[in-house]
Amino acid sequence: MSIEVRNLSKHFGAFTALANVSLKVGTGRLTALLGPSGSGKTTLLRIIAGLEFPDTGDDREAGRVLFHGEDVSDVPAGQRGVGFVFQHYALFKHMSVFDNIAFGLTVRPRKSRPSRAEIAERVHELLRLVQLENLGQRLPDQLSGGQRQRVALARALAMQPKVLLLDEPFGALDAQVRKEMRSWLRSLHEKLHVTTVFVTHDQEEALELADEVVVMNNARIEQVGGPQEVYDRPVSPFVIEFLGNVNRLAAGSGKLHSPGSDVLYVRPHDVDIQRGAAGAHALRARVLHVFSAGSYGSVTLERIDTGEHFEAEIARDRLRDLDLKQGDDVNVVFRHVRLFPRGQFTEADVRDGRLSEAPPPGTPPAHGAGEHI
Amino acid sequence: MPFRPRRSVLPGFGLSLGFTLAYLGLVILLPLAAVFVKTSGMSWPDFWAAVSSPRVIASYQLTFGASFLAALFNVPCGVMLAWVLVRYEFPGRKLVDALVDLPFALPTAVAGIAFTAIYAKNGWFGQWLEPQGIKVAYTALGVWLVLTFIGLPFVVRTVQPILEELEPELEEAAATLGATRGQTFRRVILPALRPAIITGFALAFARAIGEYGSVVFIAGNRPMHTEITPLLIITKLEQYDYKGATALASVLLVGSFGLLFFIQLSQRRARRAHA
Amino acid sequence: MAGTVSTLAHVARHRQRRSLGDPRWVRVALIGAALLFVALFLVVPLAAVFVEALRKGLGPYFAAFADKDAQAAIRLTFLAAGVAVPLNLVFGVAAAWAVAKFEFRGKALLVSLIELPFAVSPVISGLVYVLLFGAQGWFGPYLGAGDHPWLGAWLNARDIQILFAVPGIVLATVFVTFPFVARELIPLMQAQGKEEELAALTLGASGWQTFWRVTVPNIKWGLFYGVVLCNARAMGEFGAVSVVSGHIRGQTNTIPLHVEILYNEYNIQAAFAVASLLTLLALVTLVLKNIVEWRHRRAIEAAAAADLRQYAQ
Numbered sequence: 001m002s003i004e005v006r007n008l009s010k011h012f013g014a015f016t017a018l019a020n021v022s023l024k025v026g027t028g029r030l031t032a033l034l035g036p037s038g039s040g041k042t043t044l045l046r047i048i049a050g051l052e053f054p055d056t057g058d059d060r061e062a063g064r065v066l067f068h069g070e071d072v073s074d075v076p077a078g079q080r081g082v083g084f085v086f087q088h089y090a091l092f093k094h095m096s097v098f099d100n101i102a103f104g105l106t107v108r109p110r111k112s113r114p115s116r117a118e119i120a121e122r123v124h125e126l127l128r129l130v131q132l133e134n135l136g137q138r139l140p141d142q143l144s145g146g147q148r149q150r151v152a153l154a155r156a157l158a159m160q161p162k163v164l165l166l167d168e169p170f171g172a173l174d175a176q177v178r179k180e181m182r183s184w185l186r187s188l189h190e191k192l193h194v195t196t197v198f199v200t201h202d203q204e205e206a207l208e209l210a211d212e213v214v215v216m217n218n219a220r221i222e223q224v225g226g227p228q229e230v231y232d233r234p235v236s237p238f239v240i241e242f243l244g245n246v247n248r249l250a251a252g253s254g255k256l257h258s259p260g261s262d263v264l265y266v267r268p269h270d271v272d273i274q275r276g277a278a279g280a281h282a283l284r285a286r287v288l289h290v291f292s293a294g295s296y297g298s299v300t301l302e303r304i305d306t307g308e309h310f311e312a313e314i315a316r317d318r319l320r321d322l323d324l325k326q327g328d329d330v331n332v333v334f335r336h337v338r339l340f341p342r343g344q345f346t347e348a349d350v351r352d353g354r355l356s357e358a359p360p361p362g363t364p365p366a367h368g369a370g371e372h373i
Numbered sequence: 374m375p376f377r378p379r380r381s382v383l384p385g386f387g388l389s390l391g392f393t394l395a396y397l398g399l400v401i402l403l404p405l406a407a408v409f410v411k412t413s414g415m416s417w418p419d420f421w422a423a424v425s426s427p428r429v430i431a432s433y434q435l436t437f438g439a440s441f442l443a444a445l446f447n448v449p450c451g452v453m454l455a456w457v458l459v460r461y462e463f464p465g466r467k468l469v470d471a472l473v474d475l476p477f478a479l480p481t482a483v484a485g486i487a488f489t490a491i492y493a494k495n496g497w498f499g500q501w502l503e504p505q506g507i508k509v510a511y512t513a514l515g516v517w518l519v520l521t522f523i524g525l526p527f528v529v530r531t532v533q534p535i536l537e538e539l540e541p542e543l544e545e546a547a548a549t550l551g552a553t554r555g556q557t558f559r560r561v562i563l564p565a566l567r568p569a570i571i572t573g574f575a576l577a578f579a580r581a582i583g584e585y586g587s588v589v590f591i592a593g594n595r596p597m598h599t600e601i602t603p604l605l606i607i608t609k610l611e612q613y614d615y616k617g618a619t620a621l622a623s624v625l626l627v628g629s630f631g632l633l634f635f636i637q638l639s640q641r642r643a644r645r646a647h648a
Numbered sequence: 649m650a651g652t653v654s655t656l657a658h659v660a661r662h663r664q665r666r667s668l669g670d671p672r673w674v675r676v677a678l679i680g681a682a683l684l685f686v687a688l689f690l691v692v693p694l695a696a697v698f699v700e701a702l703r704k705g706l707g708p709y710f711a712a713f714a715d716k717d718a719q720a721a722i723r724l725t726f727l728a729a730g731v732a733v734p735l736n737l738v739f740g741v742a743a744a745w746a747v748a749k750f751e752f753r754g755k756a757l758l759v760s761l762i763e764l765p766f767a768v769s770p771v772i773s774g775l776v777y778v779l780l781f782g783a784q785g786w787f788g789p790y791l792g793a794g795d796h797p798w799l800g801a802w803l804n805a806r807d808i809q810i811l812f813a814v815p816g817i818v819l820a821t822v823f824v825t826f827p828f829v830a831r832e833l834i835p836l837m838q839a840q841g842k843e844e845e846l847a848a849l850t851l852g853a854s855g856w857q858t859f860w861r862v863t864v865p866n867i868k869w870g871l872f873y874g875v876v877l878c879n880a881r882a883m884g885e886f887g888a889v890s891v892v893s894g895h896i897r898g899q900t901n902t903i904p905l906h907v908e909i910l911y912n913e914y915n916i917q918a919a920f921a922v923a924s925l926l927t928l929l930a931l932v933t934l935v936l937k938n939i940v941e942w943r944h945r946r947a948i949e950a951a952a953a954a955d956l957r958q959y960a961q
Contacts, residue, residue: 049549050549051545051548051549076548077545077548077549078548078549078550078551078552078553079551080549082549083549084545084546084549086542086545086546087542088540088542090540090542090543090545090546092543092546092547092560092561092564093565094564094565094567095564103547103550103552103560104550104551104552107547107550107551107552107553107556107560108551155546155550156549156550158550159550159551381749381750381751382846382849383749383750383842383845383846383849383855383858384855384858385745385749385855385859386746386749386750386752388742389742389743389745389746390742390746390750390752392738392739392742393739393742393743393746393758394758396739396742397739397743397758397761397762400822400823400826401761401764401765401823401826402761403780404776404777404779404780404823405764405768405776407776407779407780408772408775408776408779411779450685453678453681453682453685454682454685454686456678457678457679457682458682460669460670461675461678461679463679465683467938469682469683469686471934471935471937471938472686472690472691472934473686473690474934474937475690475694475930475934476690477877478877478880478884478929478930478931478933478934479694479884479926479927479930480883480884480885480886480904480923480926480930481770481884481886481887482884482886482904482907482908482923482926483697483884483904483907483923483926483927483930484693486907486911486919486920486923487693487694487696487697487700487920487923488693490696490700490916490920491692491693491696496696497692497696498692521689522689522690522693525689525690544669554669554670554671554674579766579767580766582769583767583768583769583770583771583772584769584770585769585770585771585886585887585890586770586886586887586890586904590911603769603770603771603772603887604771606771606772606775607771607890607891610775610778610891615778615779615782618775619775619779622769622771622772622775625769625772626768626769626772629767629768629769630764630767632767633760633763633764633766633767637760
């Protein structure tokens with residue numbers, strides 16, 4: 001089942017949660033809504049579920065939710081065929097795990113309600129699926145966080161939803177359990193192939209888990225694309241800053257002068273350090289701190305021309321060869337940077353110490369020639 | 374040894390606890406002990422005679438029966454009032470919310486004469502009800518009415534905070550699972566409120582058992598018919614039958630302490646279930 | 649910090665949902681039924697008090713207070729409350745300090761015992777003093793007999809009568825208003841914890857300085873409300889006082905007892921006039937309660953707004 005939303009807007013008092021948002025989610029895909037707190041991602045998810053209703057404007061076509069091309073905007077939440085997993089699970093405390101999972105089946109009208117035996121069979125099947133076979137008679141308060149999460153998931157799956165929606169599914173778990181649940185959810189999705197949308201503010205979680213990532217900021221969608229795409233080809237400063245570590249340097253001053261550009265972004269793993277004397281065009285930096293653990297070491301540097309601090313990630317072997325000491329002056333080479341010239345965004349690769357512009361399709365090239373570094 | 378603190382840097386433990394225990398003992402425990410000491414001084418046949426004469430039994434029936442029914446009536450009304458105050462917006466909501474505490478604040482004697490005036494033969498409501506054959510003042514119905522008034526805040530005030538803190542997600546979860554509003558209320562909301570409802574009911578019940586001021590005015594106080602146990606205690610005192618009065622008092626005390634104990638027990642169980 | 653915006657959205661959602669949850673007819677029916685219940689049980693009796701009090705106009709209304717016995721009753725009521733409230737205030741603060749700031753065995757039992765008087769019928773609260781100080785009592789005032797002849801003799805020698813006199817009324821009032829301040833303060837001080845007091849101590853404050861300059865400002869509104877409640881009950885108590893009072897006009901009648909006497913003498917208008925005084929006291933108590941709660945809520949909202957400002961920066 002595909003999901004489409006058209007021109008959704010939503011205000012809570014003076015607070016804008018969604019500003020004219022449109023989105024399509026393909027059948028059977030695992031999609032992440034990624035963004036910081038207050039970006040509108042949970043509101044979007046709740047509108048898809050029918051727990052929230054978009055503002056109704058003058059335009060009758062605005063604010064529509066379609067499942068497989070069919071308009072479900074006025075269908076109540078219980079009849080949309082969505083399974084919703086709440087951030088804090090919202091398990092019914094007074095009911096056993098079994099009764100929680102069976103709830104959706106037992107509230108059906110008598111005509112379409114499965115028999116007691118059928119319900120029991122279905123619940124046991126789900127308990128097996130979420131690996132809680134022996135815990136059916138427990139109360140929610142007697143379960144660990146990860147177990148509660150799986151009960152909530154089983155409860156949502158019991159009604160065989162065509163769409164599965166999860167609000168911050170791992171937000172309430174500690175780091176170790178979170179990792180396990182992530183790969184478990186991925187394998188569950190491979191098995192069931194239900195169209196799934198989940199909300200998260202953790203970029204690592206979104207990139208690792210999702211087929212498609214929807215990056216949201218300030219009530220709008222910034223970018224939609226595969227994990228690789230949004231990481232490698234971010235379309236805005238927000239996306240590049242939100243996804244992974246990045247150095248942000250002034251491009252309008254000192255050695256990095258690029259006409260028309262204000263800001264330069266470079267990922268720490270795209271920074272290389274070279275020993276040698278200062279050249280006329282080389283960017284010089286001073287080593288402030290060297291930290292080495294794992295296969296990569298991290299070096300904190302200070303630009304000599306502007307005094308800005310930035311990070312470099314250097315392979316361990318190379319770091320040993322360089323033999324950096326605090327206070328050493330070194331040359332710095334950027335392999336791949338993104339420039340942000342006054343309201344427009346471009347990117348550039350660096351070859352042989354020269355910036356060569358490689359703007360994404362449809363983006364006007366940056367002004368002027370590449371800069372020597 | 375009880376009452377010994379774990380090591381603490383804050384001062385004043387000995388002083389505050391010492392004063393608390395001394396004052397509690399002197400003002401509350403010593404006088405209450407007198408009731409039981411006095412009762413234990415009675416012979417068993419004397420005690421039994423004092424607490425089981427027909428007139429006394431009739432007073433128990435009225436006191437416990439009317440108190441129970443009043444507390445019971447306050448359950449649906451209290452839940453409804455709490456629901457309306459928490460969930461709906463309507464003009465005068467804050468005023469109604471404030472008024473709910475009136476039975477706590479209004480002296481019982483005032484409530485008694487006010488209800489009597491309203492439901493007496495020539496009162497605002499009495500003049501309409503009596504011709505229909507419904508007598509309220511000077512009957513058990515009147516006793517039930519004022520005991521309902523006295524117990525009104527308890528269910529509302531125990532249910533209200535629970536309803537306020539009930540996660541909206543629970544109801545949303547039920548909705549996404551296809552439950553109707555009625556099913557959601559019956560199967561999700563009501564079970565969550567149950568401990569608070571039981572506590573509120575028991576508090577209202579306990580309060581009503583001991584109530585005196587409001588009842589004496591409206592009851593008519595006819596022996597065997599509209600005489601409550603607390604009034605009977607006073608009657609016996611006035612006849613200098615201290616032993617009889619004390620025996621009755623010990624029955625009432627055991628009743629209300631039993632309820633209090635039950636409340637504590639159910640609250641502790643509810644807390645443990647949510648720990 | 650990061651959670652504030654989503655919290656605000658949550659609050660906004662909650663508020664909006666409030667009116668959306670149920671169909672209109674359900675809302676209207678429930679609100680209607682609730683208002684009817686409140687009207688029948690609360691508003692009508694309240695109105696009845698004032699209507700009956702003013703039945704004969706303002707002149708007789710005020711005449712009810714000009715009566716010598718009425719004024720004596722008012723004086724006695726103020727005296728009883730004036731003794732009971734400060735005593736129970738000191739007790740409430742001490743009990744709350746011990747219970748909220750320290751861990752000790754038997755604490756749950758102590759809290760239950762403090763609430764005990766709520767479960768005791770007012771009639772029994774009076775009865776206990778009859779048993780202690782009555783003619784056949786332990787400390788019987790004139791007989792000097794019983795188990796403690798020394799106390800009876802001591803009281804007797806100084807001509808101090810407890811029962812059917814002012815001291816008995818004061819004692820009964822203390823008994824019935826015993827838990828009010830403590831019950832307000834204990835949960836409040838437990839919620840506040842003891843970090844601020846510990847901080848004050850590490851900064852060199854003495855125990856009393858800590859109490860007066862850190863604890864008291866934190867609990868002042870709860871304290872205030874506890875005192876207001878305690879006072880309302882002290883002035884309005886009927887059953888307990890009725891048992892220990894000699895019902896001697898002008899000497900051992902409090903306001904509620906005076907109301908009863910007037911009512912039983914079929915002086916209905918005067919009874920309601922005096923009762924309206926107590927009703928006004930109850931209404932003032934409710935208003936003060938709401939002011940205290942409103943202040944408390946505003947403090948919480950101010951804290952949330954401060955968080956939001958921090959988030960915006």
